[in-house]
Amino acid sequence: MRPDPFSGLSAFLAVAEAGGFTAAAARLDVSPAAVSQAVRALEERLGTPLFVRTTRRVGLTEAGAALLARVNPAAAEIIAAVEEAAATDEPSGLLRLTVPRMAVPLVVEPVIPALRLAHPRIAIEIAVEDATVDLPGRGFDAGIRIGEYIARDMVAVRLTRDIAWSVVASPAYLAAHGRPEAPQELTAHEAIRYRFPRSGALYRWEFERDGRTFSVDPPGSLIVNDGALLASCARAGLGLAYVADIAVESELHDGHLVGVLEPFLPRTPGLFLYFPQRAQAQPKLRAFIDVAKQVLQPMR
CATH class of the missing domain: 3.40.190.10 (Periplasmic binding protein-like II)
Known part of the structure; x- marks a missing residue:
């Protein structure tokens, strides 16, 4: 009898997504032993290990990663089809x-x-x-x-209005360090920098002048990869931050943050x-x- 090609795949996907057998078992509402047995049977059927198991973590092997890349989109399609049919x-x-x-x-x-x-x-x-x-x-x-x-x-599908980008700081920071009037004056200030989580690149601040766009790489000794923390650090007076106005609308309204360099800042589409x-x-x-x-x- 031909083996069921779907046998063990739900357990495999759950472990790959959850990062462990115990967490996968909780998602599937079965025991960790049942998940482990299903994955082991799948590995035996395929003739190759799909996970590297250590005391600290469970990771995908090269074969496991290749299988996940092919199966995960197909699984999403199957789930969607079942939901639509029902x-x-x-x-x-x-x-x-x-x-x-x-x-x-x-x-x-x-x-x-x-x-x-x-x-x-x-x-x-x-x-x-x-x-x-x-x-x-x-x-x-x-x-x-x-x-x-x-x-x-x-x-x-649009969810919010367009974004006006803003350079913001606390009133205390501006009182102590002055207010920049043009992007080139940022070299005399402390910037709170943002690092992209995936690429690891630092975000270069973008400006416009006379219809031309340009970017500035401002100096700064504080780097974060979270937008909420970026605004929080600015509120604490730690420097200037480049943020979306819709993310700090209330802080700008109540005066906890103050916008600068407004004539040079671009607008972009909002959240979709x-x-x-x-x-x-x-x-x-x-x-x-x-x-x-x-x-x-x-x-x-």
Whole structure:
């Protein structure tokens, strides 16, 4: 009898995503021994180990990583197909979203309670990370990112107004160090720098003058890779920070932060929900979009 080609794959995917057998077992609601046995049977059937097991961590072998790259997108497609086939008038299923930290107070916190109230059969998993994410490869239904960073082959739905980029500092910092009037004066100031989580590159501050764009690499001895921490450090008076105005709107309004260099700062598209074309028919995703539009439109 031909073996079931799907046998052990759900356990394999759970371990790969959770990073361990115990965590995978909790997700699948089975015992760790059952997960281990299923993975071991799959490895024996394939004739190659899929995981490197140590006392501290569980990692993928080269063969395991190759299998994950092929199987994970297919698994997402199968799950979506099953959910669509079983769809009723009430959207259901697990909606997995990847969002940047900036989107948590602007989108996630106002939308998710309304979504849960309107559609209690939709389960929600949210991963907060600023790095660019391969949606199908990581098993996400959709993501939220700044518009200019979304690939053109994705469907994009606007969630917020456009972003006006801002250089901000606390009133105490400006009182002690003065207010820069032009980007070239940043060399005399302390900048709080942002490092991209995935590439590791430091962000160069972008400006405009007479229709021309240019960037500045300001000096700074404090580097972070989290936007919320960036604003927090600026509020603490540790230097100037380059941030999206929608991320610090309340701090600018109440005077905890002050904007400088406004005539030189660009505007870019705001936050968008994005997803592959084939995913837009999913009732759970359509429900999120409808609720987000209802909740965020007045705020925009």
